Amino acid sequence: MTYLRPNFRHPDSPTNRLGYTRQHYEGGLSTLCAGCGHDSISASIIDACFELNIEPHQVAKLSGIGCSSKTPAYFLNGSHSFNSVHGRMPSVATGANLANRDLIYIGVSGDGDSASIGMGQFAHVVRRNLNMSYIVENNGCYGLTKGQDSATSDVGSTSKKGDINMYSPIDLVRVAIEIGATFVGRSFSGDKEQLVPLLKAAISHRGFALLDVVSPCVTFNNHQGSTKSYAHVREMNDAMPVDFVPMRQEITASYDAGTTHEVCMHDGSVVRLHKAAKEYDIEDRQSALQAIADHSKEGRILTGLLFIDRDGEELHDSLGTARRPLNELSEKELCPGSRFLDSINAGLR
Amino acid sequence: MTYLRPNFRHPDSPTNRLGYTRQHYEGGLSTLCAGCGHDSISASIIDACFELNIEPHQVAKLSGIGCSSKTPAYFLNGSHSFNSVHGRMPSVATGANLANRDLIYIGVSGDGDSASIGMGQFAHVVRRNLNMSYIVENNGCYGLTKGQDSATSDVGSTSKKGDINMYSPIDLVRVAIEIGATFVGRSFSGDKEQLVPLLKAAISHRGFALLDVVSPCVTFNNHQGSTKSYAHVREMNDAMPVDFVPMRQEITASYDAGTTHEVCMHDGSVVRLHKAAKEYDIEDRQSALQAIADHSKEGRILTGLLFIDRDGEELHDSLGTARRPLNELSEKELCPGSRFLDSINAGLR
Amino acid sequence: MQSKQAVNDFVIKFANVNGTGSASANGMFAKAIFRMGIPVSPRNIFPSNIQGMPTWYEVRVSEAGYLGRRGGTDIMVCVNPQSMARDVEAVDPGGYFIYDSTKPLDLRLIRDDIHYIGIPLTEICLREYTDARQRLLFKNVIYVGALAALLNIDFEILKNLVGDQFKGKEKLITPNIYALELGHQYAHEHFTCPMSIRLEQGRTVAKHISDFDQILMDGNTAAALGAVYAGATVAAWYPITPSTSVVDAFDKYCRRLRIDPGTGKKNYAIVQAEDELSAMGMVIGANWNGARAFTATSGPGLSLMGEFLGLAYFAEVPAVLIDVQRAGPSTGMPTRTQQSDVLAAAYASHGDTKHVLLFPATPAECFEMTLQSFDLAERLQTPIIIMSDLDLGMNEWMSPPLEFDDSHTYDRGKVLSHDDLEGMSERFGRYLDSDGDGIPYRTYPGAHPDKGAYFTRGSSKDEYAAYTEDGQAYVRNMDRLLKKFETAKTLVPEAKTKQASKATEYGVMFFGTTASPSYEAVEILEAEGIALDTCRIRAFPFNTEVEEFIRDHERIFTIEQNRDGQMRRLLINETGVRAKSKLVPVLEYDGLPITARKIAATMRSYILESNVTSLADRQPVEELTS
Amino acid sequence: MQSKQAVNDFVIKFANVNGTGSASANGMFAKAIFRMGIPVSPRNIFPSNIQGMPTWYEVRVSEAGYLGRRGGTDIMVCVNPQSMARDVEAVDPGGYFIYDSTKPLDLRLIRDDIHYIGIPLTEICLREYTDARQRLLFKNVIYVGALAALLNIDFEILKNLVGDQFKGKEKLITPNIYALELGHQYAHEHFTCPMSIRLEQGRTVAKHISDFDQILMDGNTAAALGAVYAGATVAAWYPITPSTSVVDAFDKYCRRLRIDPGTGKKNYAIVQAEDELSAMGMVIGANWNGARAFTATSGPGLSLMGEFLGLAYFAEVPAVLIDVQRAGPSTGMPTRTQQSDVLAAAYASHGDTKHVLLFPATPAECFEMTLQSFDLAERLQTPIIIMSDLDLGMNEWMSPPLEFDDSHTYDRGKVLSHDDLEGMSERFGRYLDSDGDGIPYRTYPGAHPDKGAYFTRGSSKDEYAAYTEDGQAYVRNMDRLLKKFETAKTLVPEAKTKQASKATEYGVMFFGTTASPSYEAVEILEAEGIALDTCRIRAFPFNTEVEEFIRDHERIFTIEQNRDGQMRRLLINETGVRAKSKLVPVLEYDGLPITARKIAATMRSYILESNVTSLADRQPVEELTS
């Protein structure tokens, strides 16, 4: 059960260009465990949408099943939401997007939901470059079923029971880059500074944007020996800082070209990466894979915007669908009428 | 319906160490289209098993659904075979292997069977490093359902209808290397010289051995514009020669160490790669991915043994199962008997 | 030996090798008879294989206009050595066996009760053509030419058909006509034409066909057209025989009708999903978002869609699924027909679920019911499953022309628009039963800035779509879903019942492709003085006609193409009347469409027996069922 | 106000917040009563959530030994402010409301027909403990201590339980006992103990329990033990509530029993699959290869396993599936109980399929039936589905001790060994019905160098496992499968029937967890002079007892925990007798186990009415069903 927050609003709480306060982007009260990484991600999504001046009703939220997949109930109350079945959110999102290409699609999934039961659908939604933001709240375990290892659990990571995982992990980030994703980032639920701009960039990206966000499960996978614990991730996180400059806002402070690298997105907004971060060409798949591998060899976790292909064709481009949403077409436009049927009949005589 | 061949046998047809002729390794008469690449692969499997002196009944054949998945009926009549359901062979193979680790498991699948409906199970059988040879007979289309594009179809490849594929392909070889496969090769149904030794190596490998064999569909995907046609593959194939020297056979002809590179397999047999081929370290995942990428950038297809990890743990190692096959354990060994049950009851009072 | 005499009433069968181009030649043969104004019903009996295996093409010619299988074979045209032995056996006494006489016939294949007509097809081809492919292809055309002479087919019609067939490839016309003539000539020179079984044009038109304004088309194409006319804009599917041609046809028509002339952009989207789970997920997502979306599949796909069908039922999302049934279980016989998904579809998914099923019996109904299914899906906010089958979907059927009433308007169901929401004072309750029909109101995502947003989920919810584990809220919701299913009874197509000429305690029930042979069987028995009322079921949930029909008869034969009498079970379960002791199963499940002869024979023997022992003492005899 | 008097016969309910450690304290409370020799049945009513949501723990104390839910609440122990309003309402008049009185009670929560007992739990904890976690945890232990005084629980027993619970963590024992004493003391100082509802040790033992040699255990653990004793070596699964603890327990016991002392290697394999499709695939592969393998799941998993179940049925591969049912459809209410997968399981998958189901009613039966299911699966070469549910699987039940006869030997079914094959002169036919029972012989891969190899497939095959599209071969195979299902009737556990003390035309049928409350309801009515015979169904296909029971009664109440009366439908369909007009559905589907009171009330009113209108004129009244 999700209670609504008391609708008290502080008189001078800041508003965005649409005149909405941050509160306007909130959802029901979370029923997750206190300290769950997922709640921090929900908060970041709220900030990102607030700052991007998005109309909540222009967003459709989709998820599978899991603690992570519950979170769409905890942000953007003003948006429609579809909490589907376990591991199959990508197909539901695909259908929804086909019906109306004009909405903003935010998918929330878990590592079990996407890398275990959902592996097949995940691979194929990437392949189709569906225009959506796909957020994996990655805690290396099945939270809602009480902590079993998921497919993203690292070799040698120990479960709460103390068992050591022996299977090589599926890194959704690498697989996505492999299969043709056009925007791939990794972040940490505890790093709002990086996560919020990344979310904004993902939402602004035209095509499939994957964000794999390490999000510790405080109840089942936050212990010593877990590579998905707050402590471990904080220690091992090699975070590449990310700035996001929305389209309309002209760039004020001039940066020394030497220290920053700017990626201009399809809609004109800009992702600014700091030199420190720009250690490889994030527009080349192989070097992205190489960089990720180099870090993980040292047991480090490289986070930030890891790869981007700015002009990949999204599904509607590949299909050549009309600009106008299919769900807006009227009977008049769709139904050929009896005249055509006569010609059909004629052809069959 | 598969007719059995007339049992005529040429008196002086050669026999292997077990005294069997090649005929002993054949199967029913193929019902595939004349010229189908899959039939050549079946022939190579027959050769490989004949030359490896395998006891047919020590082999279990598994497949999904498709023209490719029919082929187990066309080789090794002396083996048990399980033609399961579409895209789910990996799970059936996993169960079979768990029950009896002593058999040789040969899985045959298609690109649709493995990369489309089977993507999830494929990824996870790789991850578990199941001890089996997994052969994908890759024709870039759904043969049995009359030629629709599959997920391995290349961008820009045209279907027989003339439609151009717009989706980025899933390269099972890359995905497998990504997810932790321990033996990955690619070959061409038309290149017996390379395929047979590769098959022998795959079968001798301890762990999951993937062979992605491009195998043209003469009926639906062998036309101009298809990147899976005989003509195209012949032209674009960068084949790395492979020799396989079985364990027992000591290496006779001495090679100039400079021109060859030898990989010693777990069971003592040796895969010999020619210098020309050894353009990168096939025991390093990143460089394997790099090499494949470099070739495909030029539209070339790199074939041969692409990656090997000789001492990865196979599923039984990870699980720590006993040496003796589980299906051999007797009731005496398995059933705790009433005494133990009494202690259980006692604990519940 | 006396030879069978028949005019416009016989069964001819072609035995070919698949992948040798026989299909088009055979199709031309059937079409020619059709164009002569003589009722014809062709059936492809093909293997699950692409090339080189035996395949048959059975054509029934029936002046009376019977379109179901009759049973038996009067003429066998055998051009496949592989199956020759079987094929000779299959010919009825007095019938004809037409074969390639290039090689002399194996003596063991000689029967003294049938006629043999040898045509040296291979020899002629070797003489006439050099190219191997031509030799293969024209062989088929040549025997069609010969049959034209033997059966008295109007040769002009054949020639025109060649013309139609090769529109665009004109240079192929002459050689094909030449091949026809080769066969035609040979037959005329060597045999008395026409033979005792033959065609005659312009006789009284079939009593089942008011006037001969008929078309010849397959059910899958008709269903696809239905989807086009219903305004379906999204199709998500995964290839599987025998449903593949539904989406192929949808694609074909959309390319003609749905491309924006200005931009060249598509007003539709077809996605080949990675599997059936995904296909159904896409259909659900698209419908949820206000587009009309559908998928087509067969048995294995239906099984895989179970979880999603349960979600759509419980979350109340419209969806249209065309199940073109084939012989199960599991992979079964993929190229054989059956009606064996009835229970699996009606009760698909775990938990308490029931699904609306439609049972088309003709291409025209495939069109109408698919058209209607989208209205039903959106009105009822639930999946609608159209239960077609391989026989109906992939074979060409004579059918009245497709009709569409231009005054038709879509029923998009209870959807609150921006303005509706704007005008609403009360709080929007997605799952409120405001109208007492069990059907709640929905909104599309993005409909309104601050009203109407709700949370769709497969878990338990209250009237306002809020997650709840409260037992009473759950029960209210489940009971409303039952009420909605009751409402469905008033919306789905009613059953078609027909009274016999005289009062009778016997009835027959059937659905889909068992209809034609059942009607024929009923007439066969009627001629013998045995009267049977008929009821053709067209939808589940069953509406009142069905219950009344069962109530009003003592014994009712239920004709089905499955082993377990699945429709009979559904009738027993889902009607309020006593049925079990009344419903006598008549089943065929060998993968071929049931024949009129079989149905008639089964009912006849049961009824004649019953005249001895009184009905009351008899239970439905399961043994009756083959 | 007069207060309820009760000795060893009452219902007490705890209202907690989940994830606060209340479960173990509450469990200790129930176990203590059990150890006093007083029949008890605890039930966890928990949310689908990990922490912070309301959760309840209902304990029924019944000297008579009734283990089903009775209905009503005599004592409510409420330590969750969130749910306090609801909880006050739930108390029966004359009952007790025990709460944390640290903060004064909201006046709106005061009823004048119940007693209030306030214990300042938070205050005590604040005073006694500094650590926040301790304050949270010991609060639970303190109220248990208080209840010991109020209800007259033997304090020594409680102390011993603490000892057992913290074996290994001894330093936790003293503080826990201290916490118990805090509560105990407080109650003694402030209230007259014991209160009017209380426990008394050593009274005559429950009439349903010959002697009090009982154990307290949950069904999932018992099922896991059954698998261990059956010699299952492979378990493949995917986590899902409420089935997860089956494999957890299997794992636990295997770690104890199946590790080779010498090598430390495992004589078993447990694989967490990527989903349920895969889990079932692994089970099929392992069984095909001669190992005993099983999986456990719940509704959504069952739906996903449909295609594979059809394969196993048609290809005839053994498989054991434990379906721990929860409230559907779709995600439904994952932590609530139901028996709503009956139809989905019986007819799982497309095409003509039927599956063998077992219905355990107690932990002892979970053990026995799981043990037996592997014999059945291998004997019948088909999937066996054990239909447990959340109530049985996850709650602790009093049960007679588990029994195992050491003379028991596994029935591995018809498997030809190397020597069998060696000795065979005739050709091996995998699907030959050599014994006339519909069950063919199988071989394991690798059995013999040149005999017995065959091709397993989901497509149509002949007796020698060769692929065929021949209709007759297909029909022979399908008919043999039916015959095999007939054979199954003779092998599955028979139904348990019980005659009332006097002859009656009324009967009651139930299965699984509806058994206990049904037996109780029957006794309630018996005391009122209403006689009912009972029949507990234990398996599908139904054996003769079931048919006879239906034949021999005019009206039979079918007690089920689902909306659609699924077992009733299955009975109507799958028995040869008239049933529809006889079977009166009594349904509960709000997710909580049906209560004896509800069953009794429903049957009573129906029967009393019937005494007015004669039965003959009455149809089963669906409205009876809540």
Ligand SMILES: Cc1ncc(C[n+]2csc(CCOP(=O)(O)OP(=O)(O)O)c2C)c(N)n1
């Ligand atoms: C078909 C199906 N199988 C299993 C389940 C049970 N289940 C619910 S959530 C979940 C795993 C969730 O893990 P993840 O996606 O990582 O989410 P998290 O809870 O960790 O955020 C499982 C197995 C289900 N709901 N449906």
Ligand SMILES: Cc1ncc(C[n+]2csc(CCOP(=O)(O)OP(=O)(O)O)c2C)c(N)n1
């Ligand atoms: C669940 C299910 N869906 C669809 C099908 C139909 N089908 C049979 S084979 C096949 C694709 C085969 O393609 P591939 O695996 O590449 O094998 P190929 O025929 O190309 O060798 C499909 C879709 C099926 N048998 N089962």
Ligand code: SF4
């Ligand atoms: S169980 Fe883990 S993932 Fe789930 S809510 Fe709690 S902390 Fe978060």
Ligand code: SF4
């Ligand atoms: S259709 Fe293609 S894949 Fe299938 S048998 Fe023919 S050539 Fe081979």
Ligand SMILES: [Mg+2]
């Ligand atoms: Mg997780």
Ligand SMILES: [Mg+2]
């Ligand atoms: Mg293929």
